[in-house]
Amino acid sequence: MSVINTMLKDLDKRQQAHSLDTLPVPDMQYVAAAPNGFSRLLPWVLLLLLSVCGMIGATIAWQKLIVLAQDKTQLEQDLQQAQRSTTEVVAQERALIQSVEPVLTNYQNVAAEKPLSQQSEVATAEINPSLLTANASTHAKTNISSAAANGDDAGMNADIKNTELKNTLTTRDVSDGGARQSTEADPSPIAGAMAVTEVKLTPAALAQKRFALGQTAQNEGQLAQAQEYFSEAIRLDPSLHQARQHLAALYYGQGRLGDADDTLAQGRVLYPEHVDYALLQARVYEASGAIDKALAVLTTIPDEHELAVQKWTMQSHLAQQVQQFTLAEQSYRQLARVEPNQAKWWMGLAYALDSQQEFLLAKQAYRQALALNGLSASAIAFIDQRLAQLGDVE
Template identity: 35%
Template sequence: MSAINNALSELAKAQTISASSIEKVHVPTIKQKPRWPWLIAGFSLSLAMGGWAMSQQERALQQDDVIQPHQQSAVTSESALAEVASLPSPTAKVTSASDTIYSAPAPIRLPLPEVVDVAPQVSVQASTVQASIVQPTTTQQSESSLSSRASSPSLKPDDAPRFIANVSKPNASESLSEASASPTTDRADGVVVVEQVELTPIQLARKAQERGKKALDANNLADAIEHYNDALRYAPRDSQIRQKLAALYYGKGEVRKAVDLLQKGIAIDHDDMDVRLALSKLLIKEKQNAAALTPLVHLPANPHLDYLSLRAALAQKNNQNALAQESYQQLVAIEPENGRWWLGYGIQLERGFKLPEATSAYQQALNKVGLSSSSQQFIRDRLNVLSTLEEQSNAN
């Protein structure tokens, strides 16, 4: 054990000696060369390369400019030689061959249409603008310039001579003088007529009515009512437009508007039988028979059959005997061959206790046309009753 301890102690001493003998080594620093000279050298080299490339490009352009005039002069000399060679000999027989190099297209004149602009409610103004068509001035190309264009370096001296056609167009002054000399003969060329026409209220109403019909065909009720309102505003006395608009309101379910519209028409024209008749029929559809008679109480001059017949029927139904008798009396005067009018007239005379006149009216009804078998049987029964009443009155 002592030997081992001695060995270990010696080893430890040796390590301490070696550790104490380590010294610091001083390494000299390496100096780096500056980099900016390399940067300057690279930049200078790039500038030199760019300048050299630009100089080469300019030299190539100068060479092209020198070559092109040389080629043009060569072509010109060749064309001159070709012209000299193509000249015929004084003793030779010249055969002229003409080839058309260019032919001018015929001028095309397009007629300008007359435009009519229609604007409503605008005073008439007409402005005529005449635009004279001036053809371009005459351009005559010289024979030498055309021949230099037509010739090419491949021309041979033995080619036949060519005659170049000169193309000329009419002078601008000549065309202007022709246009001013006859402005009416060629009116379709270069004339635009713009007219503004004032439409009458009737025409405006017809236009709006047509738009309303188109809207109805397209099942557009709102637009149709709007257009018919416009038409009625232009022509408030047009009973047809008023009746159509009232029918549209009634079909839409607005009965009050339809009635008011027809009543306004009666207020505008007191003798308008069509509007009165339309209002009466509308009230009949609403089952207002007493109110339906009100528009027909007024009897205009020369009433037509429809007005009188509806007036008589409503008056008879509402026990208005005076109105009914008046209406039937006019009906038998207008159509004396109609048995229905005589039957109604006889009934009203009987209600008024005018028995002899009623008997005569019933007998006239039996001799006229237009009655059914049941109506004829009713007349016979009434005649029997009237004859019985007359016998009783005579007996008394």
């Protein structure tokens, strides 16, 4: 065992003596890598690619130049063709006009030699050349317009104007001669001529138009103009009640109560069943202080009419003013029957009864008014005071 231990110790010492830390470390040297074959060929590859790209670009540019040259050549050919077409059309039209001129000259000579009664027949017989000329002119204009879409507008427009002028003069000569003779010989219109038919509106339609103009003028503050329109509308159609009412309202607003009264009175005479006139006239009388006239007019409105509530309201108010308490009582009873929840009608009825010394009925009406809402504080105070005064009355 001792021998083994001794060997192990010797081995350990040897390992320590040959440690890696004591080994010498040589200096590192950097050696460039040797160039390979692809690196030497790279510049030539790039040069080849640039050459190919340049050739492709040059080829594309050359093709574009060829296409542009072809387009230019085609455009020049189209312009030349359009100019030739224009020249041919103008020449054909001039030849046609020259062929028609002898016929027109012959027509004028014959028309001058024949009697007046036969000139209309000549005009009718020879009118076809003018129609032919007009048709030829229309056909020529169509062709010229087609050619103008492709070139030389300036020269072509000048030829068109000259041709149209000749056609117009030629056709006018024939038309004037034929029209004069046909007017003297035959009053019937020439076939193909445009007829203007006058549309006449009925008086009612004209009145509606005047009424609309009057409303517009009234809204714009042109009151004098509005009055003229409304007056004309009534003259054209007296049954246009809106125009009459607007006219009376304009007079009323300007303080011209007499004119308003006359306008409404005329409506009442012509249309007594139209009770709106009576209500408006009563307001005019009230504004002028003629309460008796207003009450008299209001009695013409039936109690079954839809304006009856307005009639009773105005009637009760005016009757109290002139102390006609019986009439006021009647009006307030009608109002309380129609609108039983209105406290003001019960108070008015109570006051009318109180004024007629119907104290017991008045107390009942006062209490009914207090039981409802809608009275002012002063009205409630008046009722309380009056009920206190009538407390012992049975």
